[in-house]
Amino acid sequence: MPFREKTAWAMIVILTLAGLFYYQKIIAISLTAGETAPPIVPLVIAYVVFIIIASIIVMPIVAAISGKEANAPADEREEMILAKAGNWSGYALGFAAVAGLFNYAWTQDGNLLFHTIFAGLMASQIAEYGFQVWFYRRGV
Amino acid sequence: MAKRPPITNRVKELRAAHDEMSQAALAEAIGVTRQTVIxxxxxxxxxxxxxxxxxxxxxxxxxxxxxGWEEGSPDA
Known part of the structure; x- marks a missing residue:
């Protein structure tokens, strides 16, 4: 498995775990309050810090098991994969943004708009790495 | 699944004809990864x-x- 595919798998796991942690808290707070929880900045910071720390721990391990390939720059095919995955993941973010806007227009719930857009950001990042894995395996 | 390009190649055959050149050696010679050669x-x-x-x-x-161009390809 190419080094960048391994890192993509690692990031999918890290981002999914971080997203589950974040939204499990938000849903629990919303259920307790009986309304959509407001944006909780410390929780957003915890989400970001978790991703940074997990990446710092996991990426050197992935690099160590990949040998010298880890230091090599992306070749022409890998650059195409990275670009195409980034492009496609933009659709996930766009979809979340449009869904959030329509939802806000319907419910006037600004907190829900925040959570929808933030979820879209998370989903688009996971989708980007998912598309990388897809293109590595199925061709670009 | 990504659409397969309608292009054929004899890379594997030519590697074999050149002292069984490895995929890694070819990759290094042309500046791509072994996975790209595969x-x-x-x-x-x-x-x-x-x-x-x-x-x-x-x-x-x-x-x-x-x-070469794959014969029978719709764009041929």
Whole structure:
């Protein structure tokens, strides 16, 4: 498995775990309050810090098991994969943004708009790495 | 699944004819990863014109001796 595919798998796991942690808290707070929880900045910071720390721990391990390939720059095919995955993941973010806007227009719930857009950001990042894995395996 | 490019190649055959050159050696010689050489040989990836020239020059043959257009392709 190419080094960048391994890192993509690692990031999918890290981002999914971080997203589950974040939204499990938000849903629990919303259920307790009986309304959509407001944006909780410390929780957003915890989400970001978790991703940074997990990446710092996991990426050197992935690099160590990949040998010298880890230091090599992306070749022409890998650059195409990275670009195409980034492009496609933009659709996930766009979809979340449009869904959030329509939802806000319907419910006037600004907190829900925040959570929808933030979820879209998370989903688009996971989708980007998912598309990388897809293109590595199925061709670009 | 990604659409397979309608391009055939003889890279594997030419490697074998050149002292069983390894995929890793070919990859290093033309500046791509071994996985990219594998993808080219399996027809899952069409290399850039630059890499195609590098491959053909490495094997000392013409571009069309390495790559060809798949007969029967809708765009042929």
């Amino acid at each position: 993808a080219i040989e399996q027809g899952r990836y069409s290399p850039s014109l630059e890499s195609a020239f590098r491959i053909s020059r490495l094997f000392g043959v013409g571009l069309e001796d390495v790559f």
